[in-house]
Amino acid sequence: MSSSSREGFKPGKYSKSSSSHSSKSLISKQIITKGGHDEKSIDIDYDILNDLVSELRYNSHTSINKLSGNLKKQFNEFKNVVDLVRDTNSYSILVDIITSNFDGMDEVIPGTIGAYCYGKFHNVSFDEDDVCTAVAAGAIPSYDGDTNICKHNIVIAESKGSGYRFSLIKPTKSRQTSSFDDDDGESVYYTDNDENGDDDEDSSYHTSSDGHTFVFIPMVDEFEGFSNREKKNLMRLEAQNIKLYGFSDDGKNYHHIKTCHVNDIRTRKEKRRKFKTKSNDNTPILLFGIVIIVLFVGGFLYANKRRYGKM
Numbered sequence: 353m354s355s356s357s358r359e360g361f362k363p364g365k366y367s368k369s370s371s372s373h374s375s376k377s378l379i380s381k382q383i384i385t386k387g388g389h390d391e392k393s394i395d396i397d398y399d400i401l402n403d404l405v406s407e408l409r410y411n412s413h414t415s416i417n418k419l420s421g422n423l424k425k426q427f428n429e430f431k432n433v434v435d436l437v438r439d440t441n442s443y444s445i446l447v448d449i450i451t452s453n454f455d456g457m458d459e460v461i462p463g464t465i466g467a468y469c470y471g472k473f474h475n476v477s478f479d480e481d482d483v484c485t486a487v488a489a490g491a492i493p494s495y496d497g498d499t500n501i502c503k504h505n506i507v508i509a510e511s512k513g514s515g516y517r518f519s520l521i522k523p524t525k526s527r528q529t530s531s532f533d534d535d536d537g538e539s540v541y542y543t544d545n546d547e548n549g550d551d552d553e554d555s556s557y558h559t560s561s562d563g564h565t566f567v568f569i570p571m572v573d574e575f576e577g578f579s580n581r582e583k584k585n586l587m588r589l590e591a592q593n594i595k596l597y598g599f600s601d602d603g604k605n606y607h608h609i610k611t612c613h614v615n616d617i618r619t620r621k622e623k624r625r626k627f628k629t630k631s632n633d634n635t636p637i638l639l640f641g642i643v644i645i646v647l648f649v650g651g652f653l654y655a656n657k658r659r660y661g662k663m
Contacts, residue, residue: 378404378429394436402449404430405469409453412466415510417519419465427465434492443496450492460603462486462508462568463519467603472498478606480595486568487603490521502566507591509569514623516569516582520589564611565591571598575609577618586614 378400404426411423419427437443454470461467463486471491478485484502493499503523509516567586569575575598578586586594596609596617610617 378433396433396436398449401433401446402453405449405453408465408469409457412454412457412464412469413459413461414465415463416465416468417463430469438493439496441496443493447495458602460487461601462489462599462603463510467491471603474603476604476606479608484566485603485606486566486597486599489566504595505565505590507565507567507586507589507594509567511570515579515620518582518585518589520591564593564595565589567591567594567596568599568606569596569609571600571605571607575618577620578614579620579622581622583614583617583619 378397407423407426408430414423416427433446437446450469451473454466454473457466457470457474459466460470460474467487468491471485471487471489472483472494474487476482476485476487481502482488483500484504484506486506486508489502489506489508501523505523506521508519508521510519575596586592592614593612594614594617595611598607598609599605
């Protein structure tokens, strides 16, 4: 990468047709003829990329599942850059841009832009493999050649009302979120294996043989359990034998709750919303006003009768 203004850096030559760019100003493609055949060269503008990462840092607490508009476009542009420079000698320069913008970030919220960009750099307290935490799952590699990826499925629970909404991250190189609606119209998110829907051939990205799924919920004083509907949704996300953990708001600390089959988790009764018809608080005042008017009119008529002998 060149740090001089408006100059680009060349992460290498790529022949993948999937490396199409979404922003000509950020990524440009050149055809170079060498030895009688054409080769593709990709240029990425350093300054524009740095501005893009800075914008993502500003929106680091935004949930990836809720991205829309220009921010969603920017995030997808960044993912495209990550895919381009991954496994090249330019990846370390991308890491430098990320760390220079995200260093000092104490709070990393699972499932957000910050977790995707900085999850593997975040110091955590976890009694199992750090790459399986709620913030590191699905995050970009922390260095060139980093293949240390959690071999378990990860489910992250987001508090919604008195219950939870779930996102699934599978042990793959790429992260793409989709959703389906359960029987009650609740959105349940999951990630496909990769953007083409194919399994990765590298065994290091396959699910662990013990078959456990890590399920992370926001840390609470007392876990009241999952509702029957939530248990059903977890099983639809392939989370049957689970390791349940609570995570702190800053994404650093993790507390083991239980390792068991999802049906062995305490069942929480769902609270039904009650709709009450509000009484008119002004009714007593109106009634009092009417009584005063009646008394006033009655008194006026009675006084006229006594004075003039007629109403």
